[in-house]
Amino acid sequence: MIILPSIALLAIFVYGFIGQTLKVSLTDWGREAALALHPEISYVGLKNYHELFTGFLNMRFRQDLANMFFFTLAFVGLSLFVGLVLATLIDQLVWGETFFRTVFLYPMSLSLVVTGTVWRWLLQPRGGINVLPTLVGLPAGEFLWLSSREQSLVFDWSHILYYICIIVLVVMAFMAYGHHRRGERQQFRTKAVISAILMGILVIGVAGGITLLDYPEEHGFNKAIWGVVMAAVWQMSGYTMALYLAGLRTISDELREAARVDGAGKFQIYRYVDLPLLKPITVSAVVILGHIALKIFDLIFAMAGPDHVPTSVPAITMFLKTFRGNELAVGSSIGIILLILVSLLIIPYLANSFKTGEQ
């Protein structure tokens, strides 16, 4: 039929190529073999992944993961917050609504490379944003936006599995509490069992002194990332604004009127009527922005360059390993790791939206 070409193309270019990448990631293809006409490639199992997570030479990749994690948290959190503030503000405006909406949303139409280039200039340590306060007589800012070498929230990589365990545990406990409150016994039991198992793993691990590495390796929140966060929030907060604004516009005035008749003040209406109804939008926004954040590449490439380690992320290192270092197998492994991370976010979202959307 008519759509077969499209389906075939996607089957090959998406799923076929993912399979191929997975296959390459389990080999030692790289260096000399990458350039040879008939390279000798051998199967090495999970060695590349093992090296990336524990090998001494791949310390940069682990800091990349930390950068990506903290960038995603800060960027998604701030974009949601700023977007909500802007949407609420615009909803309350008496004049100029179209103008302000246009102004807050225009960065979305720009290329991340343009944004990166412009912000690279704005975030010069001795210029741009930092000298802005001097225009009104205040002392100049001192923060080294993209080049700072300082770290906060430093953690030991050899304990990374515990941290992941704790994060999942907190999420599970939170969900279990929700199920419990809504009286969904079956789901509550599942979540409780998972929590108990995680707790068990954690206790055994800590008590047995099991660590990922033999030596402590410190990683943390590179402060240089703040510059990238700022540019990214500037670019994408208009998007969350548009989502929230569309949401606010669908809330019927009768509902708010009913709340007011019941004696709710303005703030209470916002807090107890508007915000809960915006929750599904927040979920969509977290998924969309989250997957953008995990893949972020262009912005950092243009702002700081691929060789600038303090702001590097896995996508950048993948590019360097594959196209500069010719380490195709290692690059493929990083690609697969990114795919798994994005899938954790996207697959539940897709499953959910197609399940509810089709009925």
Place this chain on the structure above:
Amino acid sequence: MKPKGVTRVFVQTLAVLLAIAYLIPVYMTIVTSLKSPEEINLMTAWRLPSKLNWAGYSVAFRQFAPYLKNSFILAVCATLLSAVMGSLNGYVLCKYKLPGGRAIMPLIVFGMFIPYQSILVPLFQFMQKTKLYGGLPGLILVHVVYGLPITTLLFRSFYQEIPDELFGAAGIDGADFFGIFKYVIIPLSGPPFLVVCIWQFTQIWNEFLFAVTLTRPDAQPITVALANLAGGQAVSWNLPMAGSILAALPTVLIYILLGRYFVRGLLAGALKG
């Protein structure tokens, strides 16, 4: 329930201040792009240029003209192709029952969320084997293929809003598959087509990862040229700023002139499942 009195003034003032904050990067870009290299100085970066110097633009334009042309060819071709294919797909997936139909849409849509790093190595090899590596046709093909999920999704959700009776009536009148597509779908597709094209054009114009990994220097789009220029150390800042404006102009113009359709694409991409 619009606010009154003091709150109203406060809300309005806050909006103005925030708008200024959002426009600061534009101010800085324009001011810097119009200065002469000698006048660009970190301490006085915020001041207006003492004398307008258009050299930045003429140099940037001369340097960027071939890359702007590449981007135009790339974005126009890839946009039209992916939109036409997406429209056919959306139509079929919306109105016909296919074997395994329920699983097809999520499987297609997943393709627009994947990190392209996870397909880049095989893609690169495929391009080299088929001799498509390095040139514009190869890059167009890549953008068409990876644009299919979003165009299919957008068209499908537009077509879902067309009432089934319309197809039934056309069917009774003896129209076949292409007849229905030609006489029912195409006349109704104006606005959706515009939404999809604007979305795709913006995406493809702004794209960087495929552009930087799959093209030789002579076929590079503007984003790669700009990143190369700004990444070099010796350039004075008026040049990359003028270049940024040139690179941003097409998509910003589309946004300003056709913003309504741009926002529709933006919202549809996120909310529809």
